[in-house]
Amino acid sequence: MFFYLFCVAIFLIAIHVLFNYNAKARLIFKLPSTKSTFIMGHALDVMVSQVELFRYARNMAAKFSGIYGFHAFPVSSVCIYNPEDVEIITSSMKHNEKSNLYRFLKPWLQDGLLVSKGSKWQQRRKILTSAFHFNVLQKYFVTMKDNDKALIESLKKSNGEPVDIVSTMTEYTLNTICESAMGIKLREKESELGKSYKNAIYSLGKDLVKRFSNIFIHPDITFYSTILGIRQTKYLNTIHSFTKSIIQKRKEALNNYEVSDENNNEEELGIKKKRTAMLDLLLSAQKHGIIDDKGIQEEVDTFMFEGHDTTAAGLTYAILLLANHSDIQNKIVEELHGIFGNDDRDATMDDLAAMKYLELCLKESMRLYPPVPFIMRQITQPCKLSNFEIPKNTLCSIHIYDLHRNEIMFPDPHKFNPERFLPENSVGRHNYAYIPFSAGPRNCIGQKFAMMEMKSSVSSILRNFELLPVTKPSDIVFIADIVLRNTEPIYVRFVPRR
Template identity: 55%
Template sequence: MIAYLLIAIIVVLCFAEVYLNQNKLARKLKKIPGPKDVFIVGNGLEIIVSPVELFKLGRKYANKWKGIYRIWAYPFGAVNIYNPEDIEIVVSTMKHSEKSPIYKLLKPWLRDGLLLSSGTKWQQRRKILTPTFHFNILRQFYVTLEENSRRLVEKLSTTLGEPVNVTPLFSEYTLNSICETAMGTQLSEEISKSAKSYKEAIYKLGNYLVERFVRIYLYSDFLFNFSTLGKKQKKALETIHRFTEKVIHDRKSNFDEQKLIYTDDDDDEHLYVHTKKKKTAMLDLLISAEREGLIDDLGIKEEVDTFMFEGHDTTAVGLSFFLMLLANNKGAQDKIVTELNDIFGDSKRPVSVEDLPKMKYLECCIKESLRLYPPVHFISRTLSETVVLSNYTVPAGSLCHIHIYDLHRREDLFKDALKFDPDRFLPENCIGRHPYAYIPFSAGPRNCIGQKFAIMEMKCVVATVLRNYTLLPVTRPSDIEIIADIVMRNNGPINVKFERRIKKNV
């Protein structure tokens, strides 16, 4: 009898907590339009669907409520925005820079790296890492990117006329590139085998994270760690961390030969400079910072895990969708080739870093592809204070989900928004566009630190591929079925056919 009484008391207390929370936060959020909720669970039951259906559900809500809507899934209340004016309020300053609790799901993987850290720690890490992406350092990386692009072209020569799933190819290309540039590690045959397991583990981990996201009861680390899903995630994380630790170990073993010295420039920004003229890898900066007492071994692991993932997976995804779009838009593909012919003429010389600024139309095409298929399609913050978004008062402590995918497909911002139209990004057509209407690399102080590297990498490999091959459509935009994941992924392969480009200058 006493046991039943205790259970009844616990249930009543839980209901009381829910009621109080709904009065404090949910009641305020309910003034914002959104789906009908159920007592206690709110909209929690609606999101327990497959990754494909979960992505579709977000688009259904975005089409029904223009620019802003709210959801409630105890104990979280969230406002979802895709108005540029609202997005500017949230991301343009450090005021709301703290990532939302949803990113807690990434903690076992990325721990407290640049993506997830906040406050002083984030500022210190950003200061250490910023020099890696200085233009002069990127120029040093370029030779490696170009060499890897030519290797990719050679690999494609064995697939001519056949449908090719380009995602694994680009994943290998971008992983090799980030390892050999930012990490300063050449992928030996032994490491290449581990790299395959690493990539497979990342794909699995993405699925596990989505499964956990839709099952709110698994947000508890205690319950999750004992679940089957938690055990699967642990195994995937062991594979991922083993690979990045190997990369760090190998670079540290050769580090003394690099002889970096730590200096301050006139702008009070820390820089690491080689005593000999050698490439400065991001990992070198981290190792030097460790020897200066600015970061510890765990901190290095955090940043390497973060940049190994962000530096290869997002770019591979962007390239996969881009080639699919070019294969399906012959006119745009031909215009890029004409531009390349103007740059290279009859020469067979490799693409140099000096050629990249001349590829203006190619850059427009890349930007348009990133508009339609932004690799990071969703970011989330915790609002540090009460704000007004779309004329609604949103209370402090609310989660704020920013849907980049829906922002980029707003008809009032991009006419005929579903059409692939690179001319949108010609300079004359960008005049008057809201600065937060297009944010494929996020925006504000916490924007993507590696965006220049990513664009340089995309230009290099696409230019090299198009100088050698014509792209023919297999997978079409109408075939694409996006799944909910930490990055934009298709529910299936993205296939393209390659044919030898018959030109005397190739």
């Protein structure tokens, strides 16, 4: 018996040495961090609920200055949230590959722009960049105004009662991205499919985080034997069915245009004439053999997700903050009155450009509540971060949430203070201290679209309603997710202005 126990002990010690004393692990353990456990390293620290996982990251950021390490074989990670290190990782093509853990997104997004790399990423980025040119954004803006009006009519029906702004803003941004970037207007039937699509994305995101935080289900062979893997297949069927229907409808609509005359009814075709959609560029590229059906599906899945979910989060927290800060809300209203007076005309692109204070408020909202709270890169060659040697093939997690709350860059960091983004108050601030749309070559391709959508919708809301608080920022309990999410609905009252 003693001999068998001795053999087991020797075996476990050998495993521990193999896992935690290899060359990469020794370098990672030199980084500031919590105490590791036998064999498991730091794995047990993150095998917690989504609420606890979010708190864990915040506690680690508060405990260590700008950088800490995490190791649970085979995952070695460096977590950074200081602008100097963020610049090293994001400013060049050297470390522009997404982390290996983004492979968990592959069944959903395949090789779309978010997760692709190398020449494929460069080609897709080149194709899609023109979809967000200023002249094209002007065409999208026409659609945004239509959806703004629908949003206002929807909010009027609340009669001043509390409204769940999470679901409201998500519906608004999904309709907007479908009609502007995809060229398809959601009708009643498609709207029901849209709700299923939104619910599937929300559930899929939660399960992806659960997989990320549990190293035992990282391998596909174990993951797909769990309830999470079974549910993922179900969610992906819903998501891909919705986006495939979007692509098919756009193809049919464009084909109808080629054989129709000017008397055709635009609404029957489910598309607006003379409005270029991002999807049109992909379909045009397909005709030239640059992209195939699978590639189009990848990019539509990517942009449908990124184009509605993150913007909805940005709008949700901006409206929450404005409802709870009446003085700042009133300043925006004064600015809008200076632009429009008592005229109820539609806003123009020039009007949006004149909304300087509103833009400061949106920037400050995304500082406090970045829609994407973290991003990940793969360090493909050795580098130095905060004077620590980081080995190649290390996962690098950039905690945007904590980066934005750096009290050196942003004094009194938890205060909602839009004036901190005035030019005179931004002097000397590190260029990589604020990255709500990521940074460097892999920054968000649709950031101008997102800002335009947020300014358009918030200005429309404030021209029609006074925002009164129900949910307070202190009520929010965040969960770890791909997008910044909370545990409960967020309520705001929309009282019509006289």
